[in-house]
Amino acid sequence: MDRLDELRGPVPPRPHDARAIAALAANPGCARRAVLDAAGIDKDATATHLGFPAPFGQSPFAITRGNVFEALVKESGCAELLRLLREILGLPIPLASYTDLGDVGGNPSAHLRHSHTRRLLDRAARDGDDAGTLYDHPLLRLDIAGHTSYLEPDVVAFRLGGRFHIVEIKSFSVIDGQAEPDKVAAAARQAAVYVLALRDTLEELGHDPARVSHDVVLVCPENFANRPAATLVDVRRELAVLRRQLARMTRVGAIVDALEPGLTFDLVPDAGGAPTRPVADLREAVRGVGARYAPDCLSTCDLCFFCRDEAASEGSTDLLGRQVRDALGGVATVAEALGLADGSLIPDEGQEEIARLLRLADRMYAEVS
């Protein structure tokens, strides 16, 4: 892993949060992201230094809204949540115990909280039904490419009939049973990270990891009111993607070995932490690792504007979205596709089929316009 430290420069690796890990699963094909994340590089600082600051971060309004809704759901010993769980999972009335794992007596160190979480989860997995039901603020741990990340789910893991469920509280609303698919997908990916972390924890403690249910309880405001409603979301697919992606990150060595020796993303920060590395130099370095831009990146990756700019300057078909890119397999740029369509370019070997389709499309387009 020395090579990764070299790539990062003399700064501590950035810990991954669930959001970042989930975003990894969103674009598994991107080598740039895999390398930067495996090395724990501060992508936000990199993007800002390159002149393409990330557009999202999180809006303070969104954070406040999220926190208020979460507080509402968890108020009075998770009274709202208990009602929801009794409705959708048939939680028996006597199971109402609530344990705040975040409360370790004024000592907020991650290590202590994690061991407290482990101890209580171990007891819950061992004991009968009277061990506890709701666990608020658990602190889980996931090893990612050799680094330990602490994940603090703003969720409650609870047990029912010997199975643990992850509860994910999100403040986007579900209107008439429908929510925005992007947001549900993002929530499911994030919840999958927690499921994975909880399974790892249980496995370490010597319990069956399958006791963590792949059905995640997603709690959202219902319709136009602030009243919470719960839905079960199956995250098996997200789990599979995530596991593959994490395995790939541990094997990131293969990608790293293929990089030029001496390549680094070090920002050369001065004493005040301001980056001093020449921008052109850094740009070359970042370009040294291939990216796989897709329009979805705009909502998950800090480097998205840089990659979009790069894709646009190359006229890459990536800009047009995944479906178009896949349909134009073997044709890398928009100019090439247009050339094949109007016949000004002779198709290479293997491009005949796509060239025929493009010419057909061009003819039809000429007829209708």
Add this chain to the structure above:
Amino acid sequence: MSESLDDLEERINTLRSEIRRAVRAREGALARSLRAELRGAERAWDQALAAHEPTPDEAAPDEPPGSLLPVREQVHQALTLLGVPAAGKMIVAVHGALRAGSLRGPQLTSLRRDEERSFRTSPFARPYYLCAALTDRLSASRGLLAVSTWPLEKRVIGPLSPRVDFLTTAIRVAEHLLRLDEPAEQAPPGAQRLLARLAQNIPGAAPYGTGTPGAGAAVRGAGPGVVPGFAVPDPAVVVKAARAELAVHADADATARAEIAGRARDRLRDPERLFGGAMLTLARREA
């Protein structure tokens, strides 16, 4: 009245010019006494003017007379009504709904710290202190306030205690509304809203079932203007439903609470028993 107002204004003007003269003549003592007189006259003018206004309180309708009490008294009132440790938000809601109080959340933030400081400088000098609820690790539970005169068993929080305290809160609020209802007095709408909010999360307490989709459909058939979850629940039904669930949890909770309280008695000294111990010092003492 208007004459006295005119008189007062004239007097204020004379006083001002006299003060100016006194200051110019460097007669400090005279100027000071004149200033005091001026302030008195101005106050009288203010009062006379207020007497003219038909409804002087309209400008500040959210400042009812109850707010003359200190914050800690108001919080004590609300906690005594509930009888269980409560979060600041619940205290504000209950006080606002049932006592027509004007507590605001931010007023409570430093309360516990202030009480602790007061207790540490002169222990047991006040008849009661607003103190912390203790967790099973004997530390102060986050955000929960309690009253120091309650028995320790009531102030500790076991795993089932949040639910038990929630149900007790609902019962107390409902009983309070029942008491109001008896002399055919209309309960304040804020109180009914609070009760509706609490009742929603108690099985069998909300009007029209438990709030399942099927129940919602039934409500839609029940007539216009009835919104599921917003209909006013019957306090008596709420009390009955909450008691029913409470009976399920009561024994287990009492056992857990007794155990924690026993531990707290053994290991904590007075200030820590009220305001929570730091876990590290406890661990050191155990070692």
